[in-house]
Amino acid sequence: MPKTARYDTLSNLLILLFLLTAYRIFMLTQAASSIDLYADEAYYWGWAQHFDFGYYSKPPMVAWLIMLATSICGDGFVCIKIASPIVYIFTTLNIYFLAKELFDEKVAFYSAVAFITLPAVWLSSLIISTDVPFLFFWSLGMLFFVKALKSDSWRDWLVTALAGGGGLLSKYTMIIFVVSAFAYLVTSKTHRHHLKNPKLYVTMGLAALIYLPNLYWNYTHEFVSFKHTEDNAHLEGELFHPGRMFEFLGAQFGVFGPILFGWLLALLPRYKTLKQNESYTLLWWFVLPFFALILTISLLSRAHANWSAPMYVASTLLVVSWLVLHGRKRWLAAAIGINVLLGVVFYHYHDITETLQIELTRKTDPYKRVRGWKELGREVEAILKEHPEAKLLSDDRKTMAELIYYIHPHPFDAVKWNPKHTLLDHYELTTSLQKQLGEEFVYVTDREEISDVKKAFEEVEKIKTIVIPLYKDYKMVYHVYYLKHFKGYSPAGTSK
Template identity: 40%
Template sequence: REEGGWGWWVAVGLAAGLGLLAKYAMAYWLMSALGYVLVFRDERRHLRPLLAATGIALLLYSPNFWWNWSNGFVSYLHTRDNAALSGSLFHPGAFIEFFASQFGVFGPLLFAGLIWLIATWRGLAEPRARLLATFALPTLAMMIAVSLLSRAHANWAAPTYVSATVLVVAWALQRGWRRLIAASIALHLAAIALLFTGREALAGFGVDVPAQFDPLRRVRGWRELGAEVGKELAAHPGLTLFADDRELLSALIYYIRPHPLDAVKWKVTSRVQDQWDLMNGLGKRLGESFLLVSEHELINEMEPSFAAIERLRPIAISLGPGAVRTYTLYVARGFKGYPPGRT
C-alpha cells in the first residue's frame, strides 16, 4: 500500500486470479478491497493500482469464463442452485441455524467478541481495524442474508474469519484479555480432540454413542460401502460403475480399488448439473451395461432406458447405534438412451 509499490499490486493480481480459478469465493476479497478504497477517502489513492490488480486477476480467470461461456455457464448455474433462491425467500429457521452455527465455526468466544465489536463500533475506529473489518463483515453479512432468503451452509462464511481472527484477537489483546485468548485456543483444541476421538474413546469404556450425536456420522461408512461395491464389480467383469447421486459416486470412486474413473451417473434433468453430466455422461455409453448403486430408487424412471434392470441385493451400512444408510445394487443391461429431452 506504500507509494511506488507496484510490484506488490502485481502480486495481488496474480494471487487473486489464482484464487478465482480455485474458488469463486475469492471474489469476496476483491469486492471488499474495492469497497474499502471507495468508502474511505484516504484510501482512494489506491484505486488505480487496485483496478490494475483486478484486471490482472480477471485476465488470469478469463480461460475459466470462456469455458463457462462455451458450456452454458454450467459452473455459475451450479453455484446458483446451491444458493436455492428460486423458492420462498423467507426462512427464519435457516437464519437462526446458520447464525448459531457460526459460534462453532469461529469459536464461541471469538464469535461473541466479533458480535461485541460490531455492536459497539468503538473497536473499529482505528484504521487497521477498519481494514480488517472490511474484509470480514461484508462476507458475513451476505451469508446471513442468504441464510434468511433460502439457506446457507455453516462453512460458507469461512472467508470472513481469515481477517476476523486477527481483528478479534488484536482487539482482545489490547484490552489485556490474554487469558481469554488462551482459553479460546484451549477450547478449540479440546473440541478437535473430542470431534475426532470422542466416539472411539467412549467405546473403549464400553459406551456406544448414538449416531445422531456423532458429528462425523456423514463421513462414516463410505469405506465399507466401497469395499462391498468393489466386490460386486470384481464379481461382474465388464460392468461399469453407475450411481444415481453425485456425492455417492464421488465417494465410491475414491474408496473402490482400483479407482473406477470411468463411472457414470444418472442425469435427472435435461440440464448439466455437475462434472459427471458434463464430461462422463451416460448418454455416450449406448449399448453398455452397468453395476447400479441406487440411493434414490429411480428404477421406474430408468427402466425405459435399459434393455433390462436386474436387482442384485441391498447393502446396509451401519453409522453407529440407531442409524443405517441403505442402498440397492442392480445390474442395468443394454443402455438405450435417455428419455426424449435428455442427452
C-alpha cells in the same frame, strides 16, 4: 533488572505450527483405517485425474492442489488430504505478517495462534476443500494489499494481483475482496488517494487476467459453475427464514469459537470507535461485507457455516488485537483454550466415547457421513469383477464419487443415470448413457423402486442388496442390479 524472555516470537510460532501440523498429519494417518473420504473429497479427487481450467461446480484450484499432492505421494487417503494442514501453515504465516504490518509482533503472534486453533481450522485441516487454498490467497491478498497501500511498490501490487487471481481460481466469492477493499479506500482519509492510483486498477486487471482461463472454460461449458453457485443460494420460493439465519449465527459460535465470535458481535457495531484506528477500520471492512452477504443469504434461503470462512482472517485480527491492546488477555487465553479443547475433543471423539462406553447413533456421531463407503466399494468391486463387460452405473453424485474412488481398478468409465438430461453435477456434464446403447451395466442405487430403469433395458437382474450396519438406528442399504442392453431412456422416465 534482567529482561524477561519473550515467548511471543516468530521462532516460537514456527515451532508451534510444526508440532500442531505434525499432530494433525498423525491424526490423518490414524483416521485412514476408521473413516473414509468425504463424498466431496472423492469428487474433487476424480476431477484431479485430468488437468483442466474448470470443473463442474468449482474453480480448478482444489483439484490442482490434490493433483500436486497425489503426484508426489499417491492416491491414498492421507495424500489426498495432506495439502490441507500444510497449506494452513502458510495461511497462518500470512496472518502473522499481516497483523505485524497493522499492529506489532505481540498482536501478530496471538493472532496467528488464535487462527490456527479456530474450530473451523481444526476441522478444515483434516478435509481437502476449496476453503483451504481460498483462505491462503485471501490472507495473502490482504497482507500485500496493506503493504502496497504503504509502499506503493509494483512488487506489492503484483503479489496482490497474484493473490486475487489465485483466490478467484479457488472460489468465486473472492470477488467480495474487491468490495471490501474499495469500501475501505472510500472511507479512509489516509489511503483514499489510491482510488486514483493506476497501480490499483492494473492490479485488478492482472487478477482478472489470471482468472480468465476459468471464465473461458465456463463459456465453453454453458457457464455451469456460475449456475451451480446461483443454485446454491436457493433464492426462490419463500424468501424469509429467520430461523435459518439464527441457525447460521449459532453455527458461527461453533466454527469461530464461542468467545471469539461473541467478541466479534460486540465489536462490529462499534464502527465509530473502531474508525479512530486505521487498522481497525480496514479489518472492519474486510469483515462486514462478507458477513452481511452470508447473513442475508441465510435469511432469504440458507447458508452453510463455512460460507463465512473468508471473514475469519480479518475477524481473528480484529478481535485478537482488541483484546491484546485493551488488556483483555484473559479473555483471549480462555478463547484459545476452549477452541483447542474443542479441536482435540473432535479429533479424539471416537476414542473418548469408546472410553466412556457411549454407544454412538446416527445423531451423535459427527463422522457419520464418512463411514461405510469403503465396505460398499469392496462389495461392488467384487460384483464388477464377476461382470467384467459391464460398466458402473449410479443415480447419485455422492455414491458415484465414493464408488469410483473405493473400487479398484477405479471405474473412471462409470456413467450417471440421468433420464431428464439435467446438468446438476460433474457426472451429468461429462457422461452420457444415451451414447452407450446396447451396453451392459452394474447399477448401484439406494432406490427400491426402479420401474423407469427397467423400461430402458432389455433385461434387469437383481444381484443383491448390500446392507452395511453403521449404528443401532441406521444402516446403509444399496441395491445392485445387472442391466443388459440399454435401449435408450423412456420418454416417461424419471430421475431419482
